[in-house]
Amino acid sequence: MIIYLNGEFVPEAQAQVSVFDRGFLFGDGVYEVIPVFGGRPLQLAAHLARLARSLAEVRIHNPHDPSGWESLLATLLEKNPGGDRSLYIQVTRGVARRDHAFPVGVQPTVFAMVNPIAPQNPAVLEQGVAAVVVDDHRWSRCDIKAITLLPNVLARQEALDAGATEAILIRQGLATEGAASNLFVVGDGVIITPPKDRSLLPGITRDLVMELAQDAGLPLMESTIPEQSLQMAEEIWLTSSTREILPVTRLDGRPVGTGLPGPVWRRIHGLYQDYKARLREGA
CATH class of the missing domain: 3.20.10.10 (D-amino Acid Aminotransferase, subunit A, domain 2)
Structure with a gap:
C-alpha cells in the first residue's frame, strides 16, 4: 500500500509519525472516510465539506482547499488500484512537546490511505x-x-x-x-x-x-x-x-x-x- 503523509507518497513501511504528534498524545485531530466505487468517490464534495467543518470546529488549519484534496486523493487512488475501496483521511494538529495548550507555529500532520471495502455478505x-x-x-x-x-x-x-x-x-x-x-x-x-x-x-x-x-x-x-x-x-x-x-x-x-x-x-x-x-x- 502507498500512503500519503505530509506531502509525500510512500510505501506504508516507510510512513512514520513522531511520537510527539498531538494525534498520538491527545487524540487531537479529525478524520474522514470516503467510499469509492468504480474509481469514483461517493459524495466527495459533501465529505470534504464535513472535513472542513470538523477542522474549523477544533481550530486546526485546513491544509488543502477542495481542489487540492481532490488532486491528492485522485493520485492516491491511482497509486493504489483496486475494486471498491475507501479513502481514509486524518489531520492532526501536528508535532509539539506535550502541553494541552495549542502549539504555535506548528503544521498539521496530514495522513491518507486506501482500504478495500469488503463485498456485502x-x-x-x-x-x-x-x-x-x-x-x-x-x-x-x-x-x-x-x-x-x-x-x-x-x-x-x-x-x-x-x-x-x-x-x-x-x-x-x-x-x-x-x-x-x-x-x-x-x-x-x-x-x-x-x-x-x-x-x-x-x-x-x-x-x-x-x-x-x-x-x-x-x-x-x-x-x-x-x-x-x-x-x-x-x-x-x-x-x-x-x-x-x-x-x-x-x-x-x-x-x-x-x-x-x-x-x-x-x-x-x-x-x-x-x-x-x-x-x-x-x-
Missing part, C-alpha cells in the same frame, strides 16, 4: 444483523468527526461481546446513533431518523438515504427516537460509508418486526445500489 442482506442498546458515554460534540473514539470502541466491543454487530447509543432516554453509524427506524410505514445536532455525526450516507427516500416519495421525517420506540419499531437500519445500510433484525436478543429485513429497507437498499451503479458508470 449475502447472509446479512437476507437475515439482517443484531444490535444491542448501550448508554452513550461520549462527549458533547459528536457532530465533530474527531479521532478520539475510545467510547465508540468500547461500545462496539460491548456489542461484539454480546454477539451483536453494532451498539445503538442512548443519551437521556433518546436513541442517538450507532457506535459507528447513523440510525433510522420505521414506524407506521414512516422512515424516522434523529435530527442533526451535537449528539450525533452528520452522516453523509444518512443524508444520501434521506435524499433517495424523498425522491422516491417515501414518507420520511426527522424526529427524536425515544428508547422505547426501538422496541416497537417495524424496522431499524444503521447507515455508514463502508457498511452502507444495515438492517437490524434483532435488538437485545428480541426480533425487530418480523425478524427479517423489512420491505422499506429492501426498497431503500435497492435505490442505494442503483445510485452506486450510476456512480460507477459516471452517470
Whole structure:
C-alpha cells in the first residue's frame, strides 16, 4: 500500500509519525472516510465539506482547499488500484512537546490511505444483523468527526461481546446513533431518523438515504427516537460509508418486526445500489 503523509507518497513501511504528534498524545485531530466505487468517490464534495467543518470546529488549519484534496486523493487512488475501496483521511494538529495548550507555529500532520471495502455478505442482506442498546458515554460534540473514539470502541466491543454487530447509543432516554453509524427506524410505514445536532455525526450516507427516500416519495421525517420506540419499531437500519445500510433484525436478543429485513429497507437498499451503479458508470 502507498500512503500519503505530509506531502509525500510512500510505501506504508516507510510512513512514520513522531511520537510527539498531538494525534498520538491527545487524540487531537479529525478524520474522514470516503467510499469509492468504480474509481469514483461517493459524495466527495459533501465529505470534504464535513472535513472542513470538523477542522474549523477544533481550530486546526485546513491544509488543502477542495481542489487540492481532490488532486491528492485522485493520485492516491491511482497509486493504489483496486475494486471498491475507501479513502481514509486524518489531520492532526501536528508535532509539539506535550502541553494541552495549542502549539504555535506548528503544521498539521496530514495522513491518507486506501482500504478495500469488503463485498456485502449475502447472509446479512437476507437475515439482517443484531444490535444491542448501550448508554452513550461520549462527549458533547459528536457532530465533530474527531479521532478520539475510545467510547465508540468500547461500545462496539460491548456489542461484539454480546454477539451483536453494532451498539445503538442512548443519551437521556433518546436513541442517538450507532457506535459507528447513523440510525433510522420505521414506524407506521414512516422512515424516522434523529435530527442533526451535537449528539450525533452528520452522516453523509444518512443524508444520501434521506435524499433517495424523498425522491422516491417515501414518507420520511426527522424526529427524536425515544428508547422505547426501538422496541416497537417495524424496522431499524444503521447507515455508514463502508457498511452502507444495515438492517437490524434483532435488538437485545428480541426480533425487530418480523425478524427479517423489512420491505422499506429492501426498497431503500435497492435505490442505494442503483445510485452506486450510476456512480460507477459516471452517470
